[in-house]
Structures are given as C-alpha cells and as structure tokens.
Amino acid sequence: MNSYSPARKGAWLALAAATLFGLSTPLVQHFGQGLGAFTTAGLLYVGAAGVAVWQRQPASREARVTRRNAPRLLCMAILGAVLGPVALAWGLQRTSGTSASLMLTLEAVFTAVLAWRMYGETMDRRVATALLLLVAGGGALVFEQGLAGGNQMLGLLAVLGATAAWGLDNSLSRGVAERDPGQVVLYKSALGATATLLIALAFAEPLPPWRAALALLAVGATGYGLSLRLYLLAQRTFGAARTGSVFGFAPFIGALGAWAMGNRSGSWLLAAGGALMLLGVALHLLEGHDHEHVHEWLEHEHAHSHDDGHHLHTHDPMPSKPHSHKHQHAPMQHAHPHVPDPHHLHTHG
Numbered sequence: 001m002n003s004y005s006p007a008r009k010g011a012w013l014a015l016a017a018a019t020l021f022g023l024s025t026p027l028v029q030h031f032g033q034g035l036g037a038f039t040t041a042g043l044l045y046v047g048a049a050g051v052a053v054w055q056r057q058p059a060s061r062e063a064r065v066t067r068r069n070a071p072r073l074l075c076m077a078i079l080g081a082v083l084g085p086v087a088l089a090w091g092l093q094r095t096s097g098t099s100a101s102l103m104l105t106l107e108a109v110f111t112a113v114l115a116w117r118m119y120g121e122t123m124d125r126r127v128a129t130a131l132l133l134l135v136a137g138g139g140a141l142v143f144e145q146g147l148a149g150g151n152q153m154l155g156l157l158a159v160l161g162a163t164a165a166w167g168l169d170n171s172l173s174r175g176v177a178e179r180d181p182g183q184v185v186l187y188k189s190a191l192g193a194t195a196t197l198l199i200a201l202a203f204a205e206p207l208p209p210w211r212a213a214l215a216l217l218a219v220g221a222t223g224y225g226l227s228l229r230l231y232l233l234a235q236r237t238f239g240a241a242r243t244g245s246v247f248g249f250a251p252f253i254g255a256l257g258a259w260a261m262g263n264r265s266g267s268w269l270l271a272a273g274g275a276l277m278l279l280g281v282a283l284h285l286l287e288g289h290d291h292e293h294v295h296e297w298l299e300h301e302h303a304h305s306h307d308d309g310h311h312l313h314t315h316d317p318m319p320s321k322p323h324s325h326k327h328q329h330a331p332m333q334h335a336h337p338h339v340p341d342p343h344h345l346h347t348h349g
Helices: 006-031 037-053 067-092 097-103 106-119 125-147 153-176 181-202 210-238 240-247 250-260 268-285
Strands: 290-295 298-304 323-329 332-337
Touching: 006 067, 006 210, 006 240, 006 250, 037 067, 037 181, 037 210, 067 153, 067 181, 097 153, 106 125, 106 153, 106 240, 125 240, 125 268, 153 210, 153 240, 181 210, 210 240, 250 268
Parallel strands: none
Antiparallel strands: 290 332, 298 323
C-alpha cells in the first residue's frame, strides 16, 4: 500500500468527529436536565456558531458558500440543527445517556444507505462489512441496556428520530463538503440557533442557570461545531457513506463517557459491542482501493494542492500550499489508491 492513503486520512478525520460528538451526548444529558428541549438545542448551536466564526478561511484557501447552496443549507439547518438536537434533548430527559448514545449507532445506517442511493457511492464488501460490524456492536450495546432495564421507549424513539434527521442532514452536507467548512458550520448553526431559541421563547421555556448555559455553549462549540467541521473534511476526503460508517463509533464513545460520569450499568455486552465497533473502524483504516480508472472532463471549485496527481494546471508562481479557485480537469486515465471523493465517483461493475 502507498504511504499516502486517502481512506486512512478520511477515517481519522471521521473518528475525531465521532469522538467529539460521542462525548457530547452524556454531557448534554447532564447539563440539560430541567431545561426545555428547544433551549438546549439553541445553546448548543450558539456555541457551534461561535467557534465557526474563527474557523472561516479566506476565499484564496477555501471555496465560498454561494446563493445556490442556500436551499441545501436551509434543509440541513432544519434537519440537523432543529429537529435532530431537539429530538435528542427531549429523548435524553426520558432515557439513560448510555442508551441514547448507543441508539445513535443507527445514524451510520441512514447515512450510508442515503449516500449509496443519492450519490451512487460504491459500497464494496469491506465497507459493507465494516458498517455491519458497527451496527452489530451498537445492537449489542442497546441489548445490554435492555437487559439492564434502562430502555425507556419514548425517549429512545425520540433519539431514533434524531438519528434519522441527522442521517438526512449528513447526506445533504455531502453536496457542500467542497465549500469552506467554517462557513457551512456558521450558516447552519446560526439558522438552527435562531429557529430553536425563537421557538423556546414562544413556548416560554425557562431560562437556564448560567453555569448550565456556559457548559452547553462549550459542548456545542466542540461536540457540534468542531465535530461538524471535521465531519465535512472527512466527507471531502472519504465520501459520505464511509464517513457515516466510521462516525457510527460515536455511540461507543458516548457510552464510555456516560460510564465515566457515573452510569455504571455496563456488562460484558458493553465490551463485546465496543470490540465489534473497533473492528469496524479498523477495516476503514486499513482500506486500500486501487485500480485503473478514467476521469471525465470536469470543472469545479474547491480547496486543492498540486501534489495529488489530479490538479495538473499551472500557476505563475506555483503555490506551495492548498488554495481554491475554479479549475478544469482534462480527461485522463491512471491507477492509484482512491475513495469516493469528488474526483472518484465512477461506478464499478
């Protein structure tokens, strides 16, 4: 295998995003106790928008978000920054943090299936096996919680609704993964925070204590804002299906976080489920997809460098760092390790 592996890079980015988001789930449950679901969601996305302000890049480094992206961003905000976090916040008040974390495993299934149907991403045996291992691990953990008597159905159904909303959101975000992730996170978070806080005011939800508010802002900045940035970068490198599959490791991280915070209901099933999920992530980290393939003529705009064998146009002087501008790709045929990034959306027989 070549020293550079796009699969490995994408997997590590997705795993980092999963870690931040997974740890946020038990923290949201802890600091959101007694708060309204809309207030909780609003504070999380105010924090995400705040950190995104500092993550934006100049137009010379990253492609700008355009008006053409507005409908997609609006749908992403409704699904991922309103319906998803509100359903999760409501469900977390009615079930255990461990159970809720584990139910989020299904987000990977929704994302992978939608990426396959919406973008035609190839799902070979390795990816399918990794996804099944992650789902099997999550299923073992949910079963473990059921045996422990912590399965409160209404809360878990609400969390299930959150996974469906985020699965759709993840699939839609694939269409803006080439845009500046700082801008994407900022617009999505600002729209979601505005909507949820206005609804919270309309329903006269109680104001949160300042300590809880600050904690939720911090959780939103890391577990939602920074995590989403890493997720978008993983999609850019790795494709939506694979990113969603590795992101399925987040529930195990959340379960460990809940255990560390005092929810000690784990058993041997917790260890077995975690082992299955680790094996699924390992399959992605070791993925090597290499064959001769054809690139059709393509014109687009995104951040790129000139050391990847695809961006062969010239500059005077030649930039040494990643940069962004509209450029063209001439038809070519070659072989190298690749994944379903925007340059490798070809089909397989």
